[in-house]
Amino acid sequence: MFNKFIEFLKEKDRNTPTWLKILIPFLAFGGLAFHAIMAFITAFLITAWFGNPLPVFGFNQSPDQPIAFPHTIHAGVGKLIVPKTGKPYKDIYGNERVNDSGEPLTGLGMDCTYCHKTVTKEAWAGVPPVELCISCHKVIGSNESQELTKLREFGLSEKTKGPIKWKRVHRMPDHVRFVHEPHIRYLTSNPKAIQNKSTDFKILDNGTVEASQVCTTCHGQIAEMEKVTQKEPLKMGQCVACHRANEASIGCETCHH
Amino acid sequence: MVTENKESKFKWGMAVDIDKCTGCQACVLACQSENNIPINTEKNFKNARAIEWIRVERYWEGEFPDVKAKFIPILCQHCDNAPCEPVCPVYATYHTTEGLNVQVYNRCVGTRYCANGCPYLVRFFNYWEPEWPESLKNHLNPDVTVRSRGIMEKCTMCIQRIRRTTRNAKKNDEELKDGDISPACVDACPTDALVFGNQKDENSKVSRMKNDKRSYTLLDNNLQTSPNIFYLAKIDHDKKESTHHEEGKHH
Numbered sequence A: 001m002f003n004k005f006i007e008f009l010k011e012k013d014r015n016t017p018t019w020l021k022i023l024i025p026f027l028a029f030g031g032l033a034f035h036a037i038m039a040f041i042t043a044f045l046i047t048a049w050f051g052n053p054l055p056v057f058g059f060n061q062s063p064d065q066p067i068a069f070p071h072t073i074h075a076g077v078g079k080l081i082v083p084k085t086g087k088p089y090k091d092i093y094g095n096e097r098v099n100d101s102g103e104p105l106t107g108l109g110m111d112c113t114y115c116h117k118t119v120t121k122e123a124w125a126g127v128p129p130v131e132l133c134i135s136c137h138k139v140i141g142s143n144e145s146q147e148l149t150k151l152r153e154f155g156l157s158e159k160t161k162g163p164i165k166w167k168r169v170h171r172m173p174d175h176v177r178f179v180h181e182p183h184i185r186y187l188t189s190n191p192k193a194i195q196n197k198s199t200d201f202k203i204l205d206n207g208t209v210e211a212s213q214v215c216t217t218c219h220g221q222i223a224e225m226e227k228v229t230q231k232e233p234l235k236m237g238q239c240v241a242c243h244r245a246n247e248a249s250i251g252c253e254t255c256h257h
Numbered sequence B: 001m002v003t004e005n006k007e008s009k010f011k012w013g014m015a016v017d018i019d020k021c022t023g024c025q026a027c028v029l030a031c032q033s034e035n036n037i038p039i040n041t042e043k044n045f046k047n048a049r050a051i052e053w054i055r056v057e058r059y060w061e062g063e064f065p066d067v068k069a070k071f072i073p074i075l076c077q078h079c080d081n082a083p084c085e086p087v088c089p090v091y092a093t094y095h096t097t098e099g100l101n102v103q104v105y106n107r108c109v110g111t112r113y114c115a116n117g118c119p120y121l122v123r124f125f126n127y128w129e130p131e132w133p134e135s136l137k138n139h140l141n142p143d144v145t146v147r148s149r150g151i152m153e154k155c156t157m158c159i160q161r162i163r164r165t166t167r168n169a170k171k172n173d174e175e176l177k178d179g180d181i182s183p184a185c186v187d188a189c190p191t192d193a194l195v196f197g198n199q200k201d202e203n204s205k206v207s208r209m210k211n212d213k214r215s216y217t218l219l220d221n222n223l224q225t226s227p228n229i230f231y232l233a234k235i236d237h238d239k240k241e242s243t244h245h246e247e248g249k250h251h
Helices: A002-012 A018-050 A071-075 A130-137 A146-155 A180-189 A236-245 B026-034 B042-046 B113-117 B134-139 B159-171 B184-188 B205-210 B243-250
Strands: B012-017 B054-061 B068-075 B093-095 B101-103 B123-125 B152-154 B194-198 B229-232
Touching (some): A130 A146, A180 B159, B012 B068, B012 B205, B101 B152, B184 B194, B194 B205
16 A cells, blocks of 8 residues: 555656655645644734733633632622523532522622722732631531532641632732722722623712722622633723723823832 | 923922931942842942942042041932933833832833933843842832843832822821821931922922022032932031032032
8 A cells, every 4th residue: 555655656756756745745734734823823912912812821811729719609699690591600510509499599799898808908909818718617518518628628627727829810910010999999989980880789878889899890790700710801001091081190100110 | 301290299309418428328228128129249249230229429538547438328310301211212211290200110121221321320220130039039029010131220219108108198088298208218217318208398398408508419500400309518517618508519
């Protein structure tokens, strides 16, 4: 079979050397592959320029956390169903979040500032210590849940006690100084500037909103995320557009110092 | 070139009383740790590539044994007519509305034109990636960018402290008082030789020192840079009083 193929090649075009005849299809395929790679890199750069980069090369907008903490069940309000499909949420093992009779669970509707305490006072929103998780999960939650077992290892057992190393999802570059406190302060008293409003958005009688209604502007609907994803690209253009619209300072020294 | 900004309530400035300066270098050290400046080794000094946003220059006067030492802390003069600003091709250095000359690190491409233009030699280029020993890595100030290799850096008048204090004043609905804001060098000065404040407030300490008869600015008469750092000339008790002012002008 192979010898026949070689003989066929030899007789086909006598002036061209045989080794080149064999190489030509590989070269053609190589060119195709080269163009495919270039197209892929161009696509990556374009997406990275205009929004969140494609989730390759370690650019992952939703990294796996050491414990799959569901914001849906903690911060969600009302029946826990995906707004688009109307079906209950699924946890990372594929089990639907339903009770014994098959109905979707009800969200706890916890305030964001219960865990992210320093968001109204400091630069960083802050991640709670394990003790805060344990204060509820000492009692609440079944022993069969794998994620809760992991949490109790972090918080309760003497041997493995220690902080949870959460992976950061929303991260600013090193040359940007973002401070949460003034943004929360402004947006709570000026609810018009809030974007991506949540379904239970409510303006209080004195014209302000609660601090937990503000987060959606930059972080998206965290309460509807089983695994936290960065929805907004959070590029400088977005910051400047909002600062212009609200007559905030747009000098470089505002954020870059 | 910057014209007077009428909108802003603030025009920051600093006054340095050379008569009080003992040359202790506390300001240099404070600046170094506040602003994440990499550690200067002996080799860096020998190559004239050490980074010091504020430095204390020493001058000897007279012959031994009648010697007098004179110290002048020199930092970025935040000139209103700054020679470093128009030469930057990417607008990485510019004037804020509050009269500060600031460097935008993420815009800088490292042409070093600004350092060549600066007559006070207070702009520094990062020739190397900054390095700290492992034990010092957690001591870095989170409010200040760590400058990487290939970009220019300079004194910012501790803009992170200015912004933090103004933000906290807004948060607590308070008015900023004179002396609320102080850069790291001013905080560290044991003899209060350095004073920071708002020049638009006539009663502020820095305005009063600026209008003092001993006050002079560096190289201003020759270069017309109109700096915002004011030096109060050293009082020499051996000389007659009338010469103080002239001596000041002379620098």
